[in-house]
Amino acid sequence: MIEQLAVFSENKPGKLERITAALAEAGVNIRAMHVASLGEMGVVKMVVDRPEEAYEALRGHGTVRKIPALAVRVPDRPGALHDVTAVLSAGAVNIENASGFPVSDREAILILEVADVEAAEKLLQEAEFHVVDEGGFGRG
Amino acid sequence: MGNDAPYDEMEFATAEALRSTQLERLRWSIAQAARSPHYGKVFAEQGLGPESLRTLDDVRRFPLTEKQALRDSYPFGLLAVPKEEVVRLHHSSGTTGMATAVLHTAGDIKRWADLVARCLHMVGMRKGDVFQNMMTYGLFTGGLGLHYGAEKLGAFVIPMGAGNSRRQIEFMRIFGTTAIHIIPSYAMALLGTSEEMGVDPRDLSLRFAVGGAEPYSEEVRARLQEAWGISFYNCYGLSEMCGPGVAFECPVQQGLHLWEDAYVGEVVDPESGEPVADGEQGELVLTSLTREAMPLIRYRTRDLTSMVPEPCPCGRAHRRLARIRGRTDDMFIVRGVNIFPIQIEQVLMSLPQVGRNYVAVIDREGYADRLTVQVELTAEAFLGDLEQLHSLRERIANALRQEILVRPRVELVEPGSIPRQEGKAVRVIDKRES
Numbered sequence: 001m002i003e004q005l006a007v008f009s010e011n012k013p014g015k016l017e018r019i020t021a022a023l024a025e026a027g028v029n030i031r032a033m034h035v036a037s038l039g040e041m042g043v044v045k046m047v048v049d050r051p052e053e054a055y056e057a058l059r060g061h062g063t064v065r066k067i068p069a070l071a072v073r074v075p076d077r078p079g080a081l082h083d084v085t086a087v088l089s090a091g092a093v094n095i096e097n098a099s100g101f102p103v104s105d106r107e108a109i110l111i112l113e114v115a116d117v118e119a120a121e122k123l124l125q126e127a128e129f130h131v132v133d134e135g136g137f138g139r140g
Numbered sequence: 141m142g143n144d145a146p147y148d149e150m151e152f153a154t155a156e157a158l159r160s161t162q163l164e165r166l167r168w169s170i171a172q173a174a175r176s177p178h179y180g181k182v183f184a185e186q187g188l189g190p191e192s193l194r195t196l197d198d199v200r201r202f203p204l205t206e207k208q209a210l211r212d213s214y215p216f217g218l219l220a221v222p223k224e225e226v227v228r229l230h231h232s233s234g235t236t237g238m239a240t241a242v243l244h245t246a247g248d249i250k251r252w253a254d255l256v257a258r259c260l261h262m263v264g265m266r267k268g269d270v271f272q273n274m275m276t277y278g279l280f281t282g283g284l285g286l287h288y289g290a291e292k293l294g295a296f297v298i299p300m301g302a303g304n305s306r307r308q309i310e311f312m313r314i315f316g317t318t319a320i321h322i323i324p325s326y327a328m329a330l331l332g333t334s335e336e337m338g339v340d341p342r343d344l345s346l347r348f349a350v351g352g353a354e355p356y357s358e359e360v361r362a363r364l365q366e367a368w369g370i371s372f373y374n375c376y377g378l379s380e381m382c383g384p385g386v387a388f389e390c391p392v393q394q395g396l397h398l399w400e401d402a403y404v405g406e407v408v409d410p411e412s413g414e415p416v417a418d419g420e421q422g423e424l425v426l427t428s429l430t431r432e433a434m435p436l437i438r439y440r441t442r443d444l445t446s447m448v449p450e451p452c453p454c455g456r457a458h459r460r461l462a463r464i465r466g467r468t469d470d471m472f473i474v475r476g477v478n479i480f481p482i483q484i485e486q487v488l489m490s491l492p493q494v495g496r497n498y499v500a501v502i503d504r505e506g507y508a509d510r511l512t513v514q515v516e517l518t519a520e521a522f523l524g525d526l527e528q529l530h531s532l533r534e535r536i537a538n539a540l541r542q543e544i545l546v547r548p549r550v551e552l553v554e555p556g557s558i559p560r561q562e563g564k565a566v567r568v569i570d571k572r573e574s
Contacts, residue, residue: 008522008529008554039551040551040552040553041529041533041552042526043526043529063554
């Protein structure tokens with residue numbers, strides 16, 4: 001299980017810079033980042049190496065929430081995502097948000113937001129998937 | 141707390157005693173007004189004088205006085221005493237041609253201070269209280285008006301004036317401030333400062349606040365009382381009638397007692413000028429009863445309110461004005477619909493997800509009016525995803541539509557991102573070219 005950070009941000013020049021500056025100053029490394037916006041507002045989601053420090057640093061600069069999520073390390077090949085979704089679907093777990101990115105030529109990380117993170121984590125571990133924490137994002 | 145001990149003999153006068161005092165003083169006030177160039181001419185032309193008053197209702201035989209009369213007779217056309225009797229000037233912020241001057245004799249200042257002292261005494265101010273006055277001092281009447289009244293009660297008065305927020309909080313801590321006089325929107329903004337300084341406002345010695353100078357909603361009052369841990373009392377006044385202290389809330393907090401030994405209040409239809417029934421909304425019209433330097437007869441305040449028909453449980457017979465709804469001048473029209481800023485405030489402040497600040501901007505999109513309401517979100521209201529923000533935005537827009545009949549565009553912004561204001565809050569920005 002990982003703690004994603006979600007920051008409420010107005011969709012304006014300089015807003016993202018304010019967030020990255022706060023993290024740089026706190027010496028926090030951003031492992032993954034995703035920005036979604038709707039008109040004047042947006043949400044920046046991040047996975048960082050040290051979520052607690054990042055949370056404290058960001059609190060002084062905006063509205064921030066910790067969102068639990070699952071990070072799964074999968075082989076970077078056709079069908080890998082399907083293997084994961086098949087397990088969750090069989091366990092009646094609904095995926096609310098998902099993103100993914102390769103970490104090397106051979107492996108990728110999937111980030112999944114689900115309602116019951118612990119139950120989903122258990123299902124994936126039982127199916128022998130490689131569920132990682134923030135420290136497990138490096139090159140294989 | 142013995143808040144019901146009378147400050148003076150008129151505070152608990154019976155309705156009958158008040159009516160007979162009013163009639164007697166009204167005759168005096170008409171005679172006094174007739175000494176000014178403006179009223180001297182108006183009354184002579186219309187054959188009016190103190191003898192025109194057989195009953196109180198005869199006040200309606202006198203014409204309404206518009207604000208324009210103060211502008212046209214600027215600076216001394218309404219002065220009813222020799223200029224050397226004037227000891228004080230208060231003045232509007234208006235530019236040349238729009239400015240109004242309000243003049244006072246020593247007796248006017250004394251009676252005003254007494255009236256304000258009665259107000260503050262009514263909500264529990266006594267010798268030993270520490271009163272931090274956060275209203276602007278100077279030509280504006282808010283600062284000096286309450287200052288004199290509080291001093292009269294023997295309170296420890298701190299004449300802070302508005303702004304300088306960190307210092308306000310520091311002084312409240314150092315001097316153990318028990319009462320403040322503050323513009324409601326500033327009371328909201330000051331909560332943010334207190335948070336930044338790590339001071340829990342509920343840990344201060346503060347017992348009550350007096351707020352006025354701008355219309356605000358019951359929802360804001362509830363938030364202020366909760367966050368500061370105090371009682372927040374409404375004060376009404378206008379410089380033309382001396383300033384704050386014309387009407388004031390008693391501890392019952394259901395309407396403001398209009399001091400009827402000092403003023404005659406009428407509520408009229410703003411279009412026709414005809415009286416409306418008690419309980420019905422209209423424009424407040426005031427006649428001063430004791431002012432020597434500048435008596436005003438049937439002055440149109442532009443403030444919208446209603447006369448509360450029921451007697452107050454507190455036992456004071458001075459009739460109550462309902463919470464001021466706004467000024468006729470504050471109303472704005474969007475796509476043909478009349479909207480008062482307080483309607484927007486009521487809706488927003490009843491939603492827990494909405495923070496302390498908001499602003500409504502009106503502009504045009506093509507030829508159509510467009511109303512955009514920017515709303516600060518509370519830190520707790522953000523759950524981390526865009527979908528939730530979207531549905532919150534929809535909910536706010538729908539709630540506003542129910543109240544103001546126009547569906548505004550709602551923009552959610554970060555807490556603290558709308559600039560805090562230290563004076564009367566500007567909540568509506570009209571960018572349309574008229």
